[in-house]
Amino acid sequence: MARILSVSGSPSATSRTARLLRHLDEHLRARGHEVTVLDVRTLPAGPLLAAEFGHPEIVRATRAFADADGVVIGTPVYKAAYSGLLKTLLDVLPQYALAGKTVLPLATGGSTAHVLALDYALRPVLTSMGAAHVVPGWFVVDKDLAVDPEDALTIAPGTAEALTQVTDAFARALHTAFPAPVPVPVPVPVPVG
Numbered sequence: 001m002a003r004i005l006s007v008s009g010s011p012s013a014t015s016r017t018a019r020l021l022r023h024l025d026e027h028l029r030a031r032g033h034e035v036t037v038l039d040v041r042t043l044p045a046g047p048l049l050a051a052e053f054g055h056p057e058i059v060r061a062t063r064a065f066a067d068a069d070g071v072v073i074g075t076p077v078y079k080a081a082y083s084g085l086l087k088t089l090l091d092v093l094p095q096y097a098l099a100g101k102t103v104l105p106l107a108t109g110g111s112t113a114h115v116l117a118l119d120y121a122l123r124p125v126l127t128s129m130g131a132a133h134v135v136p137g138w139f140v141v142d143k144d145l146a147v148d149p150e151d152a153l154t155i156a157p158g159t160a161e162a163l164t165q166v167t168d169a170f171a172r173a174l175h176t177a178f179p180a181p182v183p184v185p186v187p188v189p190v191p192v193g
Contacts, residue, residue, distance in 0.1 A: 001032040002034070002069040002070050003034045003069045004033050004069065004174070005036050005038060005067075006022075007038045008021050008037075010039075010076050010083060011083060014147075019153040020106065020145060020153065020155070020163075021072065028171060033070075040061075041085060043058070044057050048088050065097045065098070070173075071098065072104045073106065077107050082107065082121055090129070097130070098131040099132070100132045104135050104166070104167070106137055106166075108140045109142065112139070122137075123137070135166075140155075140163070144159040
């Protein structure tokens with residue numbers, strides 16, 4: 001199956017966006033995909049802000065993008081756009097870091113007034129970075145995500161169903177882009193004699 005990079009652009013350690021991504025990661029793993037997690041907030045701020053392309057952690061993040069077949073990018077929406085933290089990461093990546101990749105954009109925010117941030121702020125950047133296919137993303141209103149005292153995420157039923165459909169569409173797009181290998185017949189030795 002495909003190798004997927006799951007990127008959280010949230011600066012918060014208790015992020016609903018990151019929890020939502022981890023939920024979707026499990027959904028994708030259950031379908032046989034290999035998922036690698038990248039929480040941008042864990043990258044060293046100095047090298048990230050100074051665009052130190054050769055810093056080992058920036059190199060590791062860049063390599064994670066290069067190694068992925070597909071990328072899921074999640075961000076909270078601030079001031080009608082994706083997070084500045086995510087912007088900083090995208091700025092230090094090579095111009096065509098998403099070349100040939102299938103990308104699923106996701107966003108969370110306080111109200112549906114920010115829903116267009118996916119299509120008008122994030123999607124153009126992903127496309128400009130060479131993404132082969134940016135599948136329709138999804139915006140989740142914060143009130144549809146609840147965290148219980150045990151730190152478990154609960155997603156409102158209608159939103160959970162929509163997210164399953166979006167994630168499955170992403171997985172199908174990956175399957176189309178990276179079909180399962182066709183088994184090669186092994187020749188059977190014929191006895192001579």
